[in-house]
Amino acid sequence: MSTPVVDPATPAPGRTRRNRGSEVVRDALIDAAIVEFAANGFDGASTRRIAEAAGAHQSQIKYHFDTKNELWKRCLDRMIGELEAAIAAATDGHRDDPRALVEASIRGLVELAARRPELSRIMMHEATSDSERLAWLFETHTGRLRAPLDRRWGRLRERGDAAPIGSDVLYHTLIGAASLLYANAPEARLMGVDPADPAVFERHADALVALFLGPGSDDR
Amino acid sequence: MSTPVVDPATPAPGRTRRNRGSEVVRDALIDAAIVEFAANGFDGASTRRIAEAAGAHQSQIKYHFDTKNELWKRCLDRMIGELEAAIAAATDGHRDDPRALVEASIRGLVELAARRPELSRIMMHEATSDSERLAWLFETHTGRLRAPLDRRWGRLRERGDAAPIGSDVLYHTLIGAASLLYANAPEARLMGVDPADPAVFERHADALVALFLGPGSDDR
DNA sequence: GTCTATAATTAGATAGAC
DNA sequence: GTCTATCTAATTATAGAC
Numbered sequence: 001m002s003t004p005v006v007d008p009a010t011p012a013p014g015r016t017r018r019n020r021g022s023e024v025v026r027d028a029l030i031d032a033a034i035v036e037f038a039a040n041g042f043d044g045a046s047t048r049r050i051a052e053a054a055g056a057h058q059s060q061i062k063y064h065f066d067t068k069n070e071l072w073k074r075c076l077d078r079m080i081g082e083l084e085a086a087i088a089a090a091t092d093g094h095r096d097d098p099r100a101l102v103e104a105s106i107r108g109l110v111e112l113a114a115r116r117p118e119l120s121r122i123m124m125h126e127a128t129s130d131s132e133r134l135a136w137l138f139e140t141h142t143g144r145l146r147a148p149l150d151r152r153w154g155r156l157r158e159r160g161d162a163a164p165i166g167s168d169v170l171y172h173t174l175i176g177a178a179s180l181l182y183a184n185a186p187e188a189r190l191m192g193v194d195p196a197d198p199a200v201f202e203r204h205a206d207a208l209v210a211l212f213l214g215p216g217s218d219d220r
Numbered sequence: 221m222s223t224p225v226v227d228p229a230t231p232a233p234g235r236t237r238r239n240r241g242s243e244v245v246r247d248a249l250i251d252a253a254i255v256e257f258a259a260n261g262f263d264g265a266s267t268r269r270i271a272e273a274a275g276a277h278q279s280q281i282k283y284h285f286d287t288k289n290e291l292w293k294r295c296l297d298r299m300i301g302e303l304e305a306a307i308a309a310a311t312d313g314h315r316d317d318p319r320a321l322v323e324a325s326i327r328g329l330v331e332l333a334a335r336r337p338e339l340s341r342i343m344m345h346e347a348t349s350d351s352e353r354l355a356w357l358f359e360t361h362t363g364r365l366r367a368p369l370d371r372r373w374g375r376l377r378e379r380g381d382a383a384p385i386g387s388d389v390l391y392h393t394l395i396g397a398a399s400l401l402y403a404n405a406p407e408a409r410l411m412g413v414d415p416a417d418p419a420v421f422e423r424h425a426d427a428l429v430a431l432f433l434g435p436g437s438d439d440r
Numbered sequence: 441g442t443c444t445a446t447a448a449t450t451a452g453a454t455a456g457a458c
Numbered sequence: 459g460t461c462t463a464t465c466t467a468a469t470t471a472t473a474g475a476c
Contacts, residue, residue, distance in 0.1 A: 039349040043264030127404035128341040129259040165427040176400030181392035184347035
């Protein structure tokens with residue numbers, strides 16, 4: 001065997017960290033960026049702080065994502081994936097019952113809003129003004145996400161089994177009612193409510209189901 | 221009379237604008253700042269752009285408000301005043317009927333959210349992370365605003381005349397359902413909904429009243 | 441793949457002429 | 459009260475050593 005010229009496990013002189021592998025660094029940068037973008041918005045976010053929180057150097061963002069914009073997109077890809085997984089998990093096994101399907105979708109939505117408040121925060125930051133990022137978000141993710149909710153809600157209203165809300169305003173009314181409590185958790189805490197408390201989450205989810213779907217068939 | 225040394229109506233050489241008076245400049249700066257803060261958040265907002273939009277110079281912000289922070293506070297003072305006026309106008313004459321009072325409050329809230337989407341946008345920007353500005357907002361305005369809604373909602377629930385929502389989560393659930401459509405109007409437009417359409421506003425307000433208060437006594 | 445050094449912008453704040 | 463010019467600090471992006 002030839003003598004290894006470089007041992008990748010040994011930091012070179014002047015280096016403080018050894019290589020961690022591309023996937024690990026990418027993941028750490030996305031994790032840190034999600035928190036930073038959610039707290040400060042796209043403009044307020046600093047790539048230096050993101051890199052620092054991820055234990056990396058600012059220049060590594062250029063290497064792994066090219067620009068701040070692309071890093072932001074990868075953050076959204078990950079979180080939207082989590083949202084779709086949460087809804088899919090909640091609706092699993094309810095394919096035949098439209099009301100149960102919508103109820104499960106609502107509970108999945110609230111569950112993710114509580115677990116990943118960063119998604120709502122970033123969406124609220126971005127959707128307040130027209131931008132290239134908002135257009136990308138709609139074309140890549142939000143447009144697609146809205147469709148199944150629309151269909152299910154339409155079927156439910158035909159049966160007279162849903163609140164009198166047109167499906168055009170349903171999206172923002174439901175998302176707003178479901179996610180503002182968690183997106184604005186720092187404000188809620190000032191008001192004496194702890195959105196991280198599981199009991200608060202339970203009562204909130206129950207309230208939303210009652211609000212949008214009325215008392216369940218079981219209770220009638 | 222002595223000869224006037226300076227004629228204030230004549231721009232000095234090299235000046236492009238004459239004096240407009242303190243109040244006019246302050247108002248113009250606040251108007252421009254509200255739009256800029258709402259679109260870009262506090263950090264993303266540029267005092268240079270604000271001044272330019274107001275037809276003033278960046279340095280005049282220092283003169284009239286001292287800092288960017290103080291300018292931001294004056295923006296919120298103005299908008300919260302508008303919100304209180306809208307609710308007061310809507311609830312006027314309903315002091316004796318608790319249900320009508322809450323219904324009017326909801327309609328006043330939606331009316332201002334539609335007319336002044338900047339308020340919701342700025343609140344959503346700020347309430348996503350702890351900051352000195354959020355603390356100021358709570359101490360100066362939002363804490364005070366929440367109290368009467370809490371009281372009225374409690375009375376209504378005792379009578380069994382309201383949706384099953386605890387008053388702790390009511391605030392964010394109602395505000396979210398009422399304002400996200402307007403705060404995120406650019407996104408709604410991409411989805412084919414125009415929140416500026418009066419018909420949309422009417423149906424949305426009716427839906428919220430039905431959602432939170434159930435069918436009115438008239439309809440029973 | 442990692443890191444240092446730095447270029448190019450832009451920000452808010454400020455001093456002082458008028 | 460207005461405006462120009464400038465200061466200091468922070469930003470993203472980039473070039474090149476290792």
